[in-house]
Amino acid sequence: MSAIAFFGAVELGLVYAFVGLGVYLSFRILDFPDLTVDGSFPLGAAVSAVAIVGGVDPWLATLAAILAGACAGLVTAVLNVRFGILHLLASILTMIALFSINLRIMGRPNVPLLNQETIITPFYDLGMASYLVRPLFLAVLVALVVIALAWFLATDFGLAMRATGANQRMARAQGIPTALYIYVGMALSNGLAALAGSLFAQTNGFADVTSGVGTIVVGLAAVIVGETLFRSRHLWVLLIGVVAGSILYRIAIQLALSFDAIGLEPSDLNLATAVLVALALILPRLGKSGARA
Amino acid sequence: MIRVEGLTVTFARGTPLEKTALSGIDLSVAAGEFVSIIGSNGAGKSTLLSALAGDFPPTSGRIEIDGMDVGRQSTARRSARVARVFQDPLAGSCGALTIEENLALAAARGRTRGFGTALRPSRRATFVNRLAALGLGLEGRLSDRMALLSGGQRQAIALVMATLAPSSVLLLDEHTAALDPGMAEFVADLTRRTVEEKGLTTLMVTHSMRQALELGTRTIMLHEGRIVLDVGGVERSTLTVEDLVRMFRRQRGVDLDDDELLIG
DSSP: OOHHHHHHHHHHHHHHHHHHHHHIIIIIISOOOOOTHHHHHHHHHHHHHHHHHTTOOHHHHHHHHHHHHHHHHHHHHHHHHTTOOOHHHHHHHHHHHHHHHHHHHHSSSEEEOTTOOOSSHHHHTTSSOHHHHHHHHHHHHHHHHHHHHHHHHTBHHHHHHHHHHHOHHHHHHTTOOHHHHHHHHHHHHHHHHHHHHHHHHHHHTEEEGGGGTTHHHHHHHHHHHHHHHOOOSOHHHHHHHHHHHHHHHHHHHHHHHHOTTTTOOGGGHHHHHHHHHHHHHHHHHHHSTTOOO | OEEEEEEEEEESTTSTTOEEEEEEEEEEEOTTOEEEEEEOTTSSHHHHHHHHHTSSOOSEEEEEETTEEOTTOOHHHHTTTEEEEOSSTTTSSOTTSBHHHHHHHHHTTTSOOOSSBTTOHHHHHHHHHHHHTTTSSGGGOTTSBGGGSOHHHHHHHHHHHHTTSOOSEEEEESTTTTSOHHHHHHHHHHHHHHHHHHTOEEEEEOSOHHHHHHSSSEEEEEETTEEEEEEEHHHHHTOOHHHHHHHHHHHHTSOOOOHHHHHO
16 A cells, blocks of 8 residues: 555544544444435535635635534434434435435535635645645644544533433433434534544545435444454543544455455455444454444 | 422323323422422322423322422433432443443433543542442442443432432432342432432432332322322321221222232
8 A cells, every 4th residue: 555545544534533532422422323424414514615616715615514414414403303203214314305405505416626715735845745734734623623522521511411412301300401412413414424534535625415324334444443452441532433444444345455465456345344343343242242233 | 499389191192091090199398308208009099290390290180399380391311300210220320331321321311412532531420439339349330331330230220310410300200219228228228328318309209119118208109190199297196007998998999900009
């Protein structure tokens, strides 16, 4: 694997680390299996791409993407909490709806961002190779988000959100309005997925309506690989684990694809991902019976 | 302190499964009173506690706590006035969170949860003091996950959690029933001490006639959603378990088939 391919994998891993952190919030903190991210990832890409092409400041465009993703998460949460639709189904409904919405936003399946001013453009002038600038820039952003999340989850508000996911009955008895916390958590989770989509569009130079397929599995892969490698009681270690999991997953995929002997093609990516996630789930069980999923 | 008027709770209204769990309960509990509640299965004991806690709104009737009509308030809103310990030791705390995190959740009950650090030093100091008072050695295990503790230890902590933040009313729903005899005794004793120390207005559902008389200052018996016995003061102090069982039998008009009542 060449250095460029390696840093490319790291870059992609860092982009999807935001998805991983979002999925960690929904799946692990709130215990809410949420497939909305397959729609909110391209939603973030679509919103920021269209805004940037329209001349909006790229940072504002990124913020708009996050807010759009948060709204998508809120829709899923309301369908589930307010109207009692099963969480998986509620999230699939939102995801399907977002496919049409994303096409509406972009007006076509693909919006190129070549030669547009993005949030990374100014950093290309620093004189470093562009394949290094992107991962460095993303690493700083990821670090900021990890610090913010670790702080958030240790506050009274964050702790109440963790209790909501762990034991709703107890949470209510302790005065926690669980619906509110599910709304906020799902908005945060999908806001992060949309941020990932926005960064994907800006680092790769295009937004595509199909780019969301399998986002949830990639996010889950990050969470599961991270949890397998970083066993800890401390939440901030687990959050770093998710980021590391996302990067390692990308490197593993890149390695698999670069071995000609295996004969894998880029189109085999989803198959490789599914196998990797399944293995990460099965292997700990083989070692110890009674391990959790 | 607590004022219940004509409280009726009907589940599955208008369906063939319609069940009236409480029919026209009138109950007034003064501040500092400790009421034990007995009755056979399905008498409405737990439903009464759940109605007071706010798990469902009354079908009709009124619930007042601290002179405030709370009948339509959600469980979460009401928790500022109502603390609660469940029968299931797993229900009252989060196994996935640490002991101190569970305690921090309870310490913020009834307050707006903001963005201050949940495990601040002042709170930790309180936690250590309260846990040390239990004498179970838990004060040295603050950062252990709750899931590592036994049912009895969890229930003892649940009792601490119920009294960390101020409340008007303490509801105990057969909170010793799922424990082994030794631990049940310990938690019962802890309950007595805690309620006395804090002068809490308490309602305790129990299956054990002995516990109903040993703990508390007043005993009521429910049967088919109504209060059929309400004793306190001198009358109660002369009451024996056998008396209570006899009254219970008379109410049901059948032989006791619930051995637990006699054994307990």
